[in-house]
Amino acid sequence: MNKHLKMDAPQPRVLDETRQGILGKGISRTEGPKKVSGSATYAGDNHPDGMAHGVLLRAGITKGKVTGFDESAAQKIDGYVGLFHGPKFIRNNAQGMADEAPVQPDCEVHYHSQPIGLVVAETFEAARDAALAIKVSYDEEGALVDPKSAPQEDQGGPDVGDLEADMGRADVTVDEIYTTEAQVSAAMELHGSVAQWNDGKLLLQSSLQMLKFNRNEIADSLGIDPENVRILAPYVGGGFGSKLGIGADAVSAAIAARDLGRPVRVIMPRQTVFDAVLRRTETEQRVRLGARSDGTITSIGHDDLVSNLEGEGFAEPTSQASQFLYAAPNRKMQQTVSRNHRTPSGSVRAPGEAVGMLGLEVAMDELAERLGMCPVKLRLQNVPERDPDSGVPFTAHSLTEALKRGAQEFGWKDRKANGARREGEWLIGMGVASAARKNMLLPAKARVTLDGDKAVVETDMTDIGTGSYTIFAQITAEALGLPIENVEVRLADTDYPEASGSGGSFGASSTGSAVFLACQSIREEIAAKCGANDFTLKDGQVTAGGKTTALSDLLDAPLSAVGEIEKGQTSEDHLSSGFGAHFAEVAVNEVSGEVRVRRMLGVFGAGRILNEKTAKSQLVGGMIWGIGAALTEEAAHDPRTGHIITRDLANYHVASHADVPEQIDTILLEERDDYANPIQAKGVGELGISGAGAAVLNAIYNACGVRVRSFPATPDKVMAGLDAM
């Protein structure tokens, strides 16, 4: 009694008809008490008997070959077990959904601090000491670490109409270069794995986001059958893309554990996470906008230069939102990838939009300025009716409503001319930006078992701090009419049905749909048992034909079903995206150029909201990332080695509490996306960051008249503008 749905047609709003009234409620995360009491076990909390400790040995050069290891000093350290290296070791984390081993470079080194071996000892401290004591010899080769001078590959991109010709005849144009620096995910929980073998089978406890892919990735890395791999990741302390693919911690732990015949734990120290986990590329973006004097945009160009190591298939899709956010007949977006020897790049929260919308939305502010037009009005005037590239209609599209509602609630009408508002030595300004993040549906399965009035949900979906446990319990409780306490959610075990995994904001809606479909199947069984199509489920009871029966009385045996979703025709003939609008008010210090965000408001249309509290947390978290992207976050690379220099949380500046305003709020618009999935939900995890930083940057300009185009807008850059005035 399984239920499979291919999204070929819009789906009825079943969850608006159910009666439990729990879906959408802002209930606290069900696993919260375990987390705050320390009883939730993260990967590194596992200490199987006989476990040895591994520390990754990392390259001291940027490019070349390892020619030898001298272990003599390490061997003198108490508790030293040994050094592991070889052709199965991986160079870096697998890219998201790679589903196969990442590059296995054997003795080659492709970037500074690349993992080249694993040092194992009886204690973590001894392993770390031994890792520093091992002398590695190299044949060093010349490395290219500057994205501008390294070889570049033209990746092409959309080219519609004639951008150059139109730019020549447009009344008003913007043609500017915007740059962003490398960023990292900086998840709270360090990347780590505990590996143990039993009868030729690997049990891996690891901090990962997408287990069905991760199983194939590690199996392929080790050269074993995926059937012989089981991965558990019940609690993950943040991912943001950095844990999409299997990492060197997992592969090296598995190799050492197999060779030693004992469990091995490998936790990357924070510095190693910076060095060897996929970062977000730096970008150089050329944005071109052309408009008629009435504010109608006729040209949108968004070219970008990003970087990645040779052999990595990922390139930050910088212009992703620019391709559909505004209408314009002439559109050109060319991507160039620099192949240099920096730490490889990959997905970091909202790959594409997070940096691309800084360029586009600051350029929109510049265009509004040059047109002498309100930046909100300019955006409203250019909202497209259909996807400008493909011509297909949008599904639920709330950009217009978000801009209008946000302007109203934020007090946009009080925005003054540039530099006109002052409080002591602080100059105050407001900024706006649109938000957009394309919505995706990934194949997902989940099993729901109803036993009396208690249900169990099982899927290999992860909860990376986002609320998967809670929303799946809410969907199940709502669909089956159960008190939420009666639903147990079991996640992140590859023995369970394969889910979408967490990533790309698709987890809640994809796997949530699978959970819903399983419940639908059970509902059909219940209907059959009641002999009625018209029935209501609430509080563990079913009411049909005027008669109310306890589920535990109705069901003589547990009902179990697997729900399965996959995308279909609706994603071909429609474009589904979350939209929103960001408003920010900042204060700029006229002496130092320091910027303080005073308040922020994000208004979002993201389909059905499954849990108001966790959705807001995701969106506000994204907005805080926007503050970091606009003002503080920069992974600085050494100009000679490419080595990341800001490699701890003291020197890599995520927004601190003091950087986040007390007034940071969201408005969630009432929306249903019938074409997206059967629960009408869209992603929220990345929508909040998309455009958020641009609102802050535009507010800086309104505050003090300094236009910074090199992000983050650190005090020195703003000050330089003030000093020049």
Add this chain to the structure above:
Amino acid sequence: MKPFEYVRVNDLISAAGALDEKSEIIAGGTNLLDLMKLQVMAPDKVVDITRIPGLDKIEPKGEGLRIGTLVKNADLAADPRIRTGYPVLSRALLAGASGQIRNKATTGGNLLQRTRCPYFYDPEMACNKREPGAGCSAKGGVSRMLAILGTSEDCRAAHPSDMAVALRALNAMIEIRRKNGDTYQLAMDDFYRLPGDRPDIETNLKDGEIITAVILPRPVIGVQSYRKIRDRASYAFALVSVAAVATVEHGLIQNASVAFGGIGARPWADLDVNAFLNGKEPSAELFGEAADLLLTAAITDEGNAFKTTMTRRALIAVMSEVTGLREASVGSDRVGEIA
């Protein structure tokens, strides 16, 4: 981390006796433990002095105060005598680190904290401070957080302390116990060495010597100010910071004492700058000239050249507040006559 011996002492005599050239004193441990985990520092022995009674007191001394070496940064910042007579010190302390760190970090430990130069922190990178003679990979590297004054070819590191910058402006003295039990005092500029060709030797403390207190002279009447410019609102080291005290009498500047953080190899003061300011009528032009005087010797590169402009702007703003040319901002407080 290397295995090490942990020794807890209950008096200064035992502390001095336990110290040798491969040992380190531990008090708050907020910097030492980080460095030991990274094996940037790897002492054979750590000597815990936190149980020694009497070192955590703030008491009157002459017309000023004596701050025990174990007084916590948080307690020092909150002390009413400090807030009233030396508000620049409270402001500087509260501008540093985080609440949790200030609850642990001590006065003596703060003075002895190591640079946060990223190349010093990374055992993969050459550093003369970590390993004399190895070379300085900071030179030609990412220089945003490096010093521009007092550096050498062998070391570009900046001193990270906020507290020490305020103490330097206040002309504090450091009380040191010799191994034989005598004590003596050093002015801050005599306590901290410039890197020269031995950046690994950061102070003039000799083997077996222990900082026992910091001595503050009588308060300077007038406005005191600390301004810290940093890359985020909290938990970031200074790009540039300025501590200043001065009195204005009959329209002329007296007792001007200015110190700088984020730009110097040690908590930076320039006596010529102080002398230049004294006896003159306050004006933005004057302060700009003082900045030019201060920065003549600055050595910058592309990554930290902004620090000269930033220092100039900060110095003008701070001195304008201290001399009443400009309305006081949150970093400035007035100190009146103390009964």
